[in-house]
Amino acid sequence: MRFSFTAEQDEFRATLRRAFAARSPTTEVRRLMATEAGYERDAWDRLNSELGLTAVAIPEAYGGAGFGAGELCIVLEEMGRSLLCAPYFATAAMAATVIQKAGTEAEKRELLPMLASGKSTATLAYTGAGPSLEAVGAGVVATRSGTGWRLSGAVSPVLDGLTADLLVVAASGAVGAGLSLFTIQGKPAGLTRQPLRTMDETRKFARLVLDRVEARPLGEIGGAGEAVAATLRELYAYLANEMVGGAERLREDALAYVKMRMQFGRSIASFQATKHKAADMLVDVELAKSAAYCAAAAIDEADPEAPALASLAKAAACDAYLQTAIHAVQMHGGIGFTWDNDTHLWFKRAKSSEVLFGDANAHRELLVRQWKA
């Protein structure tokens, strides 16, 4: 549903909000973001054994719960809200989606249940900054080796690439010009994972260096282009939903702060400058939420417009999140610029989300190109 949630979905969201508030207070976010891995396996296992979260959008036939993009987006929105530190986006949104779209039946039966149960974390490793597909496989070359395949090259930045148990790697140069996907599990010879220092420490990236690493094809060699393109188009919508969760949290926290803070003998919330900012923030966030929800529903409905709506949602979310973050710091005054105040955690998340999978300019461009047709 595009314009409302079902009672079950509301209940699901409420459960998650309570759970994440308890599991991911900012003290915990700060503790985890200071670690190299960025998350802890125990907490990840509980997330899945108790809440079954990576299973949400994986079909029942592959060990999942069989819900859709709508439910996945509820989880992402609530995670964005709480900045929950876990390789969830990489596993449940990126890897699970691309495996469903590119894998053969046998591959899906083998790989998806591992993700659904939470036993394995995973990610999609590809090159290319934004929504352009041209560069996706550019960093990695696949060559035949006996009956199998080997990958060489480097990919960066890879979301949760340091810790992912299963790597889905995009490579070019296998057969003709077509893009291919490969999977790598565990710690094969020739694979080096280098942690990268990130501006938003709650999101971990790594650089993968591959030196003739043994890899198994996922789907047809040279035929992964469409599956990867379709995956990326969904990821825009998924990220947009995560982003509006963060934006709303920032908006609410800033509002609570200005209501409490006094200057000049009165609440700073009583200044019209503050009120106008708060009102503008509500407008920005609510509009971006509407766009994000619509984009999620369109995926579930297999609407041909879904890619355009995903870009619309990502563009709206980029602007809304960043502007909300700027206002939120500003409304806190000096304390908003300090490390100990939590506002910067979301400010940085807004910044990292802005450039991940293409910025607002790129998505406005995609939107208009798709809609003019």
Added chain:
Amino acid sequence: MTEPTEASVRAEVRAWLEANWNPDLGLVEWRERLCDAGWAAAHWPKRWYGRDLPVKFNAAIDEEFARIGAITAARAGIRTLAALTILAHGTDFHKEKFLKRILTGEDTWCQLFSEPGSGSDMAGAVTRADRRGNRWVVNGQKVWTTSAHKANWGLLLARVDWDSAKHKGLGYFILDMKQPGVQVHPLRQMNHHASFNQVFMTDAMVEPELMLGEPGEGWKIATTTLMNERRNADGLRSTASSAPREGRIYDEERAEIATTMAPYTWYPQRAGRTDLVMSRVRETGKLDDPVIRQEIGRLLVLSKSAEWTALRARAALAQGKAPGPEGSLGKLVASHVARQAARVHTYLSGTDALLSGADGAMDGLIAEILVSVPAVSIAGGTDEIQRNIIAERVLGMPREPSVDTAKPFRDVPRNLAAT
């Protein structure tokens, strides 16, 4: 005696420097000679290490110093604000005790004005100074104090009278920072730097003679300090010198500069680094992107017109004209420029903007811009306060009705806990 002219001042300082400049002296030793000769601060009174010269000659004097690579009196940091405030409001005792050691650089100063509960509303300070016997006992907390951990002395604004109105109940003190009642903790910022401190005062002592002015005059005196700060006084100005800079005195000066400037390494980044944009656009190969060209164009229009507006204000000042509205806009405009520059850097860097430190674009400099720019619209008076000032003082629009200036301060609603 005839009126000094720029030429006569230049001749005089040049002759003196030629006779006296000696790079083998110690830094303090040299600066003491400057004080004795009146070249430490030529525009100050003769009695206090100056020569009563008009301030307009300072640039020429600095050029003469730079020409032969001579080192000037210490100027960086809060010390100049302290000196100007003491000159304006201090007694001979204060001037005797502090001015020379300020000029020689022996003493470092900090400014204890902002508090957790009073930033925009600085006059709402609640740090208290109570009389015990004939001394003052200070309790409270200050924030955003640069160099507090190094400072020997602090310029302290504290409430001495809770029954007077907000602006009338403050005192201005010179606080000895090196005493057990003063605890200094670094304040870490969202950009990882810790350029400021929090200062906790618990029964800190101030000798009675270290109050400037009378109890209740604190705000008036603080205004002098703030006005000079806004003017950037003699502040961080420096004149580039092409003279060779080798010798003991230069090593000592370099060490002094390094310590004083350490907190400020990220300041250029917070302004947005517009200067890097054209080289970044070439490096990233994005000049062909029309959207990015538009954004860069927007930035250049903004930053250039901002620069020229500042120059208009300066030109008017030089011609002795009354300051026009253009002089009040710089602070607010700097926020606009910084934000637009951050946008442009984000667009140019793309996913590289995700990374920081050695992994990031320009070794993390770009990331540092992105997480430093939010300071510009807060530090030194927020954008909102700047807009109020422009609207009320420049444009003459009605002032916000005040709810807190007419009643005893103890009755003013304020933040409960200092956090």
